[in-house]
Amino acid sequence: MKPYVLVVEDEDALATLLDYNLDKEGFRVERAADGEEGLLKVEEETPDLILLDWMLPKVSGVEVCRQLRAKPETRRTPILMLTARGEETDKVRGLDTGADDYVVKPFAMSELTARIRALLRRTRPELVDERLEYADIVLDRGSRRVTRSGRNVHLGPTEFRLLDFLMQRPGRVFSRERLMDAVWGPNTYVELRTVDVHVGRLRKALRISGAFDPIRTVRSAGYALDQHA
Template identity: 70%
Template sequence: MSTPTIVVAEDEDALATLLQYNLEKEGYRVLLAGDGEEALIVIDEAKPDLLLLDWMLPKVSGIEVCRRLRQKQETRNLPVLMLTARGEETDRIRGLDTGADDYVVKPFSMTELLARIRAVLRRIRPGLADDRLSHGDIIVDRVAHRVKRDGREVHLGPTEFRLLDHLIQHPGRVFSREQLLDAVWGSDVYVEARTVDVHIGRLRKALNSGREVDPIRTVRSAGYSLDMGA
């Protein structure tokens, strides 16, 4: 399944960077635009799967960007999620009337935003709902938070689930402990690198009930990867 592309049209650099970091961590390809004019150009060139659109953009406003997109045949059905500091009911209605698919008022929680993005993608383009990931005989259901291996249920704690979820999105790629800490625990949380080893150990134990091949490869002095050929 191809990686969904999201254009983030946001003129606050700090917020744009934060959005890019968190969306890329979720496995999306992210393109940034600092104003409405640039957003229209990037959308035209990249043909994204979703647009995160700030209401108050320089040059061309978010509302105007949305209006123009809805007028063009190629972008008429592009999912648009509006970000705005305006919480008033009339503004929300105006945003939706212009053709936005959903609306998130700042300040918002990243968890809520990511859930809204997944919901919009699922609703509008079911083929993009990357809710089931598989590698070899392992299947991860990201919505139900369930894991199966060779048909049997694998019970994982939340951290082990997030570890497996991250590894299965990049099969064969080696991640250092620091990269896994960043992706699973977050860059603003202080956790010792040794903690990764402990959770990898728990993940291994849950995945390997005895006779199966260990899918997690330890790469000496480099890190870990999910590799069925290990």
């Protein structure tokens, strides 16, 4: 549910600082200490955005960039370069490396998070927008409220996250495993069937005065948010 940011940075102090601050800003953060590890982490799970140091051991930032751009899964993943003053060559400035933006160290954390949000808004607006809508359902992240045709719908935290996730890609079918990861977090282990129960609860909460059921069950595949004809 939270945007997943991968930090590829060899300087431990900076990486920790980034980790701490981004976490506080509501991002899920993973760290990699060099280019090689970075590429591995990307293999494991495609990040929503990558923070990439320009100078890295083993595989340089530029090279990582190139490789990421070569792979279809990460071709469009936003990359934000971290450069030291002086490394700020024309190549960086022109973003010829394939990166989408760059900041020069040292930088204010607020500047960095602002740029991260800006990039995410460009590529995955549904990750950062305050308000999601589908049919007559409105989910407002800022006020943490959900309404259906104007009426307020009360959801528990889990149902809220579940609906939030489904509303990010209406129509798309998600497996229970995928929902598990997205809603419960990648390292929680609960019965897969629990997803069914929560979908049920969400359905019940959304079921007001003759409104259609916005969740489609796809037998032996998962669930999707859409109008099942």
